[in-house]
Amino acid sequence: MNLCIFGEPGFGKTTLVEALTKVTEERLFGNGVDYTFREMNDPDEADLLTQSDVAVLVSNTEGGLTDQSDELLSLAEELNVAHLAVFINKSDLIDTISETMDMLQMEAFEKLDEYGFEDSGFVVYGSATGALEDPNGEWGDKIIELLTMIEDTWGVC
Secondary structure, three states, X not given: OEEEEEEOOOOOHHHHHHHHXXXXXXXXXXXXXXXXXEEEOOHHHOHHHHOOOEEEEEEEOOOOOOHHHHHHHHHHHHOOOOOEEEEEEOHHHOOOHHHHHHHHHHHHHHHHHHOOOOOOEEEEEOOHXXXXXXXXXXXXXXXXXXXXXXXXXXXXX
């Protein structure tokens, strides 16, 4: 399964790719799914979106979805990306997860609706850094949640 990780600079794309790699190696080794994680750092690399089974837009708890996120969602819509998830990163940096996450998740779902992904997208929050530090802990579980939702929702595996 090919996942394209994209988002704006500083939101944790590279760290999420590293966390996905580490968690899948440590926790999902031998599950029969061959994962490939690719990072899109520039709109000029948009072919990575079209070559992937699933696109994962990285947002974060500090900035939420920004104008640049809008541009990236618009690009994904233009390229007819079939499966899109939003990963709200850096959730370990906030004090009140439930209230803040509810607001950020609602904002993300509104953006997914706005760009035509209302029936083909979902939102997961987590911490890529936390998952890297402890792949078997709470934040590693969020990486597993993301991958499980991708597999269960779209059956791309």
